[in-house]
């Protein structure tokens with residue numbers, strides 16, 4: 001046993017998964033898929049960057065007055081084929097379904113946003129009855145509700161449209177500030193999608209916190225790190241000005257992490273160096289979430 005070595009490939013505070021694992025705890029999984037990114041490529045480096053940045057945090061979370069005691073595991077990355085979403089999707093679903101069968105909750109590190117669809121579809125196929133009640137909470141600068149993007153049905157710009165087609169109970173989108181008219185029109189015509197723009201976050205944050213606090217259904221959380229202002233997260237696939245702050249995201253996570261969360265993903269991080277602000281803010285989302293878990 002190496003007393004003075006730790007595995008930098010694992011998220012800080014996590015353990016290796018073995019046969020003695022604790023059911024009901026969380027399991028971190030990287031999906032370094034980076035294929036349909038249209039502007040700033042590099043999200044294939046996201047899982048490594050998020051894990052590396054996690055070693056920056058201390059186990060006591062002063063903002064929540066909580067010590068991170070919950071058990072989590074990290075099983076590394078899905079082996080995948082960048083450039084082929086079909087085979088990648090199959091591998092993500094197979095891996096996530098195995099975790100769910102083991103009664104482990106997935107925390108997925110992207111990779112581009114496209115992968116969230118595979119995770120959510122796996123959750124649906126694992127328990128169709130429960131999925132009918134699910135609230136999807138989506139943090140993003142972009143609606144991601146296009147029917148197709150550059151001819152692709154499965155893309156970072158269409159991922160929430162594909163998730164909406166899986167028929168969750170509702171989708172709540174927060175931090176939005178960029179859209180095509182068509183997709184916004186689509187969203188407005190749906191009675192189970194609520195959109196809060198980044199300006200709504202600035203002007204009516206209490207209203208959004210009340211909405212999140214009132215959720216009484218199972219929840220899936222998907223965080224595109226470009227929801228943050230580029231001042232806090234410049235290294236993303238499609239940065240968009242006038243975003244929310246890490247403190248806003250912390251306030252929202254405080255409401256959500258204590259719900260019946262079926263899974264969480266943090267995507268679109270393309271940091272390529274140690275200590276990068278984007279990976280630190282992305283990693284903080286998972287750190288905050290884990291700090292708020294009882295087990």
Ligand SMILES: [Mn+2]
Nearest residue numbers: 141142224226
């Ligand atoms: Mn986005």
